[in-house]
Amino acid sequence: MNPEAFSEICDGIKREVARVLVGQDELVEQVLTAILARGHVLIEGVPGLGKTLLVRTLARVLGCESKRIQFTPDLMPADVTGGNVFNQGTRAFDFMEGPVFAQLLLGDEINRAPAKTQSALLEAMQEHCVTTDGVTRPLPRPFCVIATQNPVESQGTYPLPEAQLDRFLMKVEVGHPSREVEKQILRNHVEGFDAAALDAAGLRALVSADDVVSMQQALHEIRVDEGLLDYITDIVARTRAHRSIDLGASPRASIALLCGARATAAMRGRDFVTPDDVKALCPAVLRHRIILVPDAEFEGITADECIREILAEAIVPKSAA
Amino acid sequence: MKQCSTSVLLVIFVWLAGMGAAAAAPLGARQVLANEAFGFCHDERYPLTVEEAQWCPLLPPRDPPCPTFQAACGAPRAAKGSGGPQWRRSAEEGEEHERTRGPDDFHRDRESEEPNASLPPEDAGVGVFAHVLVWVIVAGMLAAVLVQLRGPSARRPREPSDEPEPSESEPGDFPAALAPSETDVERLLARAVTRAERGELDAAVADGHAALVRGLSERGHIRLHASRTNGDHVRDLRDAPTLYEPTRQAMRIVERVQFGHAAITRADVDHLIARVREVLGTLAGVLLLLWTTLACTADEPHRYPWSHSPSGTAGVIELLHGHGLELEYRRTTLDHPNGIQGITPIVLDGSHMSDEEWSALMAHVRRGGNAVLATREPLPLELGVGRVTREGHALVRWGGASEGGRPAVPGDAGLSSAGPEGIPVYVDARGTPYALRRSLGQGTVLVLADDRLLRNGALAVPDNDVALVALLREFGPRLELIDGGVRSFGLSAEGGASDPFHAISRAHLTPVILQLLLFVLLLYLWRGVHFGRPRDPGPPSRRRFVEHVDALAQHYHRAGARGHALRLYAGWALERIAERFGGRRRGLQSLASRIAARTGRDETEIMRTLAEAHHARDARDDHDAHGSEDDLRVLRELGQLIDTTRANPPRTQGPTG
Numbered sequence: 001m002n003p004e005a006f007s008e009i010c011d012g013i014k015r016e017v018a019r020v021l022v023g024q025d026e027l028v029e030q031v032l033t034a035i036l037a038r039g040h041v042l043i044e045g046v047p048g049l050g051k052t053l054l055v056r057t058l059a060r061v062l063g064c065e066s067k068r069i070q071f072t073p074d075l076m077p078a079d080v081t082g083g084n085v086f087n088q089g090t091r092a093f094d095f096m097e098g099p100v101f102a103q104l105l106l107g108d109e110i111n112r113a114p115a116k117t118q119s120a121l122l123e124a125m126q127e128h129c130v131t132t133d134g135v136t137r138p139l140p141r142p143f144c145v146i147a148t149q150n151p152v153e154s155q156g157t158y159p160l161p162e163a164q165l166d167r168f169l170m171k172v173e174v175g176h177p178s179r180e181v182e183k184q185i186l187r188n189h190v191e192g193f194d195a196a197a198l199d200a201a202g203l204r205a206l207v208s209a210d211d212v213v214s215m216q217q218a219l220h221e222i223r224v225d226e227g228l229l230d231y232i233t234d235i236v237a238r239t240r241a242h243r244s245i246d247l248g249a250s251p252r253a254s255i256a257l258l259c260g261a262r263a264t265a266a267m268r269g270r271d272f273v274t275p276d277d278v279k280a281l282c283p284a285v286l287r288h289r290i291i292l293v294p295d296a297e298f299e300g301i302t303a304d305e306c307i308r309e310i311l312a313e314a315i316v317p318k319s320a321a
Numbered sequence: 322m323k324q325c326s327t328s329v330l331l332v333i334f335v336w337l338a339g340m341g342a343a344a345a346a347p348l349g350a351r352q353v354l355a356n357e358a359f360g361f362c363h364d365e366r367y368p369l370t371v372e373e374a375q376w377c378p379l380l381p382p383r384d385p386p387c388p389t390f391q392a393a394c395g396a397p398r399a400a401k402g403s404g405g406p407q408w409r410r411s412a413e414e415g416e417e418h419e420r421t422r423g424p425d426d427f428h429r430d431r432e433s434e435e436p437n438a439s440l441p442p443e444d445a446g447v448g449v450f451a452h453v454l455v456w457v458i459v460a461g462m463l464a465a466v467l468v469q470l471r472g473p474s475a476r477r478p479r480e481p482s483d484e485p486e487p488s489e490s491e492p493g494d495f496p497a498a499l500a501p502s503e504t505d506v507e508r509l510l511a512r513a514v515t516r517a518e519r520g521e522l523d524a525a526v527a528d529g530h531a532a533l534v535r536g537l538s539e540r541g542h543i544r545l546h547a548s549r550t551n552g553d554h555v556r557d558l559r560d561a562p563t564l565y566e567p568t569r570q571a572m573r574i575v576e577r578v579q580f581g582h583a584a585i586t587r588a589d590v591d592h593l594i595a596r597v598r599e600v601l602g603t604l605a606g607v608l609l610l611l612w613t614t615l616a617c618t619a620d621e622p623h624r625y626p627w628s629h630s631p632s633g634t635a636g637v638i639e640l641l642h643g644h645g646l647e648l649e650y651r652r653t654t655l656d657h658p659n660g661i662q663g664i665t666p667i668v669l670d671g672s673h674m675s676d677e678e679w680s681a682l683m684a685h686v687r688r689g690g691n692a693v694l695a696t697r698e699p700l701p702l703e704l705g706v707g708r709v710t711r712e713g714h715a716l717v718r719w720g721g722a723s724e725g726g727r728p729a730v731p732g733d734a735g736l737s738s739a740g741p742e743g744i745p746v747y748v749d750a751r752g753t754p755y756a757l758r759r760s761l762g763q764g765t766v767l768v769l770a771d772d773r774l775l776r777n778g779a780l781a782v783p784d785n786d787v788a789l790v791a792l793l794r795e796f797g798p799r800l801e802l803i804d805g806g807v808r809s810f811g812l813s814a815e816g817g818a819s820d821p822f823h824a825i826s827r828a829h830l831t832p833v834i835l836q837l838l839l840f841v842l843l844l845y846l847w848r849g850v851h852f853g854r855p856r857d858p859g860p861p862s863r864r865r866f867v868e869h870v871d872a873l874a875q876h877y878h879r880a881g882a883r884g885h886a887l888r889l890y891a892g893w894a895l896e897r898i899a900e901r902f903g904g905r906r907r908g909l910q911s912l913a914s915r916i917a918a919r920t921g922r923d924e925t926e927i928m929r930t931l932a933e934a935h936h937a938r939d940a941r942d943d944h945d946a947h948g949s950e951d952d953l954r955v956l957r958e959l960g961q962l963i964d965t966t967r968a969n970p971p972r973t974q975g976p977t978g
Contacts, residue, residue, distance in 0.1 A: 227580075228580065270576075270581070271581065271582075272577070272580045272582060273580060274550070274551070274552070274579075275550045276552030276553070279553075280552070294885070297876075297880040298877060300876050300879065312546075312548050313548060315547045316550050317579075319547045320533075320534040320535070
């Protein structure tokens with residue numbers, strides 16, 4: 001696919017989503033990047049910031065099917081993946097697909113479900129398939145999990161294990177909108193916008209699910225310079241040697257950086273990756289993959305600060321400095 | 322070397338010859354007025370005042386000492402009130418005479434529309450320096466702009482034609498050998514152009530890239546570091562819209578070469594270099610702005626120093642200096658403790674002396690001193706000199722003596738003497754004195770009908786210079802002018818400017834200082850905060866201990882480290898409680914019973930709290946640092962125990978988590 005055409009499509013998608021979701025341009029761009037890079041997104045933010053609306057809007061604009069799971073402590077794995085149900089008519093067990101069989105899956109408050117249920121998503125997220133009773137069933141393509149978790153409440157929650165966190169391509173932190181943006185949201189509602197009725201908003205599908213898959217495959221044509229591979233590995237290696245980091249990023253993080261950078265480059269209309277693409281993605285890709293030493297946590301050091309330090313030391317390839 | 326020696330000898334010879342000539346002929350009005358600072362003698366459109374124009378009928382038609390004075394008489398007059406010092410305009414406003422004159426620090430605006438009709442005065446002091454500085458800066462900037470316009474390529478000869486023709490370069494890695502080691506922006510840009518002409522497109526792009534980022538860094542727009550990407554540099558320029566877009570375009574080309582696989586063309590390289598020049602060319606814009614500003618100040622109307630006008634005294638002072646007389650302005654009043662012993666005061670028009678000063682002056686004369694009274698103000702009665710009208714401008718020496726020639730002074734002011742003590746010196750055709758001398762006590766007073774003979778305009782009339790020297794020679798060698806301008810500006814007692822701004826204005830430094838301030842402002846706008854020298858940050862203020870504790874508790878709280886906090890607090894609290902009850906070796910049960918006996922609380926509850934604290938203290942380091950809600954409860958209960966077991970229990974509670 002032509003890089004310029006790729007970029008124009010992405011710009012159109014962002015513009016269409018922005019008609020409904022006001023003031024979340026960065027979030028939309030990052031989620032779209034993750035979808036194109038065949039990754040999953042963990043969104044951390046307080047309720048009411050439009051996370052569900054984002055998924056529904058994106059699904060509509062991308063021509064994909066979306067489903068939503070509200071994770072609760074009593075949610076069972078079969079409630080996610082689906083299960084075999086006896087069909088009295090045929091006197092056989094039929095497989096009833098769970099909500100995971102969707103192209104865009106919103107997992108709301110994923111940290112409220114117990115580890116057993118959370119792990120049910122592991123295979124789906126990594127292998128893009130579900131295995132029940134020995135039978136493996138592929139998930140539709142594209143497949144993207146957009147999970148949310150509330151950073152405020154901690155009682156009655158089950159923090160996501162590191163293994164599962166690593167499955168998310170990026171973790172995006174969403175804050176409250178500015179006053180101007182919030183006023184624009186109110187203005188939209190005054191003018192009759194209803195989040196429950198997206199049809200009335202006149203949203204149109206700019207691409208189809210097949211187009212999205214084609215765009216995902218087109219990313220393989222994005223050139224990555226040898227120096228950039230060094231840059232990525234250098235950054236990830238530095239997370240393992242940083243004094244404030246107990247556990248650094250995994251090789252999966254390197255792959256995530258590479259895929260994300262390719263998607264970013266394509267969205268910016270280029271057929272090659274630049275160091276800026278990598279650098280821009282590092283916070284979102286790395287912040288949930290590193291574990292700080294307790295002393296650093298007590299001192300108030302955050303993962304983002306460690307990443308900033310690392311980026312300030314990593315040598316950019318072919319710099320003029 | 323031989324030529325140089327010859328030149329030096331020639332200069333010495335000419336100088337000695339000049340000295341000899343000067344020694345042979347004393348300084349005359351012609352030599353004094355040859356100075357171009359006397360604009361009325363060198364500028365045909367010099368604006369004379371009405372008072373100054375009274376000299377016009379007396380000017381000689383042939384071989385005048387002041388060549389253009391006659392022509393200036395036909396030029397438009399200076400606007401009434403625009404010439405001369407403010408003190409004179411305000412003091413004489415409404416009077417019939419528009420006599421305007423003053424000390425050296427006043428200028429007269431020229432009304433002529435021709436900016437280059439005459440050269441600037443040579444002795445304008447700092448003003449001349451400012452003009453020269455402006456033109457030097459203008460020339461330098463013009464050269465810089467021309468260099469910018471021509472581009473570095475024009476300065477370098479083309480390479481031999483056996484070089485390969487420029488063509489599309491093959492995609493590939495950015496060659497490390499081409500990484501620019503040069504740091505000078507201009508040379509980098511020049512090398513980029515040269516390499517582009519050779520067809521080394523990748524290397525040209527590398528040089529252009531280096532020139533761009535180094536140029537931006539040198540101006541403080543970006544921070545150059547090996548960890549910063551091109552995107553970082555572009556984002557640094559968001560506040561500079563004129564730089565942002567061309568830099569972004571240039572960076573796209575650079576990145577296409579560095580990381581892309583598309584072929585780079587000569588057109589791309591030319592586009593890159595054009596963008597780089599566009600970005601770096603803003604320097605020329607700043608210089609042009611500076612140039613324009615300075616050029617505007619340089620185009621001010623031509624100004625002459627007031628002291629060199631026909632109403633000034635600079636020429637007279639120079640003439641008398643040439644004849645061995647020391648003549649200067651008096652900076653203090655005549656009744657000042659410094660006194661006037663050994664000095665001959667010359668009282669000019671507008672001096673407005675007080676009665677005390679007149680008394681001091683007369684006393685000075687009676688003691689054997691001398692004085693020259695060249696003022697139309699009322700004179701002391703004891704002099705016995707009155708005012709009359711004389712006829713004609715020509716004067717002759719009284720008694721027919723030929724010394725001093727035949728001077729001429731405009732106006733009709735004459736003198737009369739009430740007694741035989743007054744001896745005329747110069748008289749008109751009817752014998753009415755213009756100047757007379759009178760002995761008073763042991764001293765002598767020379768009285769002139771006005772001070773016109775002591776003004777520069779008088780030097781334009783033949784024989785006036787000779788008469789002036791002849792009049793004042795016997796009153797030397799130290800003479801002091803009592804001038805209203807000096808006195809009215811508050812210098813009579815202090816001898817200096819009243820404030821710094823006045824001092825700057827008197828020294829003609831205002832344009833230079835304004836230009837320097839403008840230059841600093843432009844530098845600041847150009848370089849931003851990087852223009853100043855970075856300073857060390859100030860030392861942080863010390864915090865109170867309780868603030869440290871509070872901050873640490875906040876960190877624990879944010880980190881959810883309840884278990885960790887309990888472990889530390891439990892160890893400290895158990896130690897304190899055991900110390901207070903002397904039960905370190907008695908065990909928890911004994912401690913609990915003692916605490917219950919003192920506080921009256923339930924012993925079982927106390928024991929449970931102590932046991933939980935003991936358990937928390939001895940927990941392993943790898944125990945869950947986050948803890949649970951129970952940890953908070955234990956923390957609170959331990960805090961209460963600490964509070965209640967004190968000798969003087971406070972009202973406040975212990976830790977609340």
